[in-house]
Amino acid sequence: MQIEIISGSPRKESVTFRVALHLQQQISSSSPHTVNIIDVREWNFPLLQEVISSPEAAPEHLQPLAKRMFAAQAFILVTPEYNGTYTAALKNLLDHFPKQSHKAFGVVTASPGAMGGMRASQQMLLLIPALFGVACPNMLIVPSVDKKFAPDGQLIDLGYAKAVETFTREWLWLAERLQG
Numbered sequence: 017m018q019i020e021i022i023s024g025s026p027r028k029e030s031v032t033f034r035v036a037l038h039l040q041q042q043i044s045s046s047s048p049h050t051v052n053i054i055d056v057r058e059w060n061f062p063l064l065q066e067v068i069s070s071p072e073a074a075p076e077h078l079q080p081l082a083k084r085m086f087a088a089q090a091f092i093l094v095t096p097e098y099n100g101t102y103t104a105a106l107k108n109l110l111d112h113f114p115k116q117s118h119k120a121f122g123v124v125t126a127s128p129g130a131m132g133g134m135r136a137s138q139q140m141l142l143l144i145p146a147l148f149g150v151a152c153p154n155m156l157i158v159p160s161v162d163k164k165f166a167p168d169g170q171l172i173d174l175g176y177a178k179a180v181e182t183f184t185r186e187w188l189w190l191a192e193r194l195q196g
Contacts, residue, residue, distance in 0.1 A: 121147070152183075
């Protein structure tokens with residue numbers, strides 16, 4: 017299965033990107049699936065003008081990303097919380113592509129604060145059905161992300177390992193069933 021983790025933070029020193037790195041490492045090492053990260057910081061998206069209908073229809077500079085989005089069979093969305101919701105950069109990227117019918121979506125929010133982006137997770141639960149995706153009921157909400165994950169994605173708060181393992185196990189179960 018082709019999995020894309022979309023890291024939705026546009027900030028240069030994103031601490032939520034650490035979680036995306038960790039999930040990529042964990043899923044890659046514990047499953048036969050191909051796991052990539054789409055980092056919104058690497059793609060210069062204009063405000064939505066029209067939905068990209070195929071990789072070939074994408075502007076030339078976005079064709080590599082379009083190929084990955086169309087090939088993906090499952091997604092994990094990783095975002096910080098901005099004013100009670102996910103980032104505009106994440107929404108703008110997703111809006112450029114067609115509906116993602118019957119594909120599993122994992123919800124991951126992270127924040128240096130105590131709530132871990134909980135309000136953003138609730139907003140993402142409204143977004144995913146609008147994309148025709150299937151949200152995994154198990155979410156990963158990461159408070160104090162800067163104290164749990166190192167910049168290279170390594171988990172430094174080993175007490176948090178169980179939460180990460182539960183999320184990945186449950187999300188993989190859903191993604192594999194939807195693809196089966």
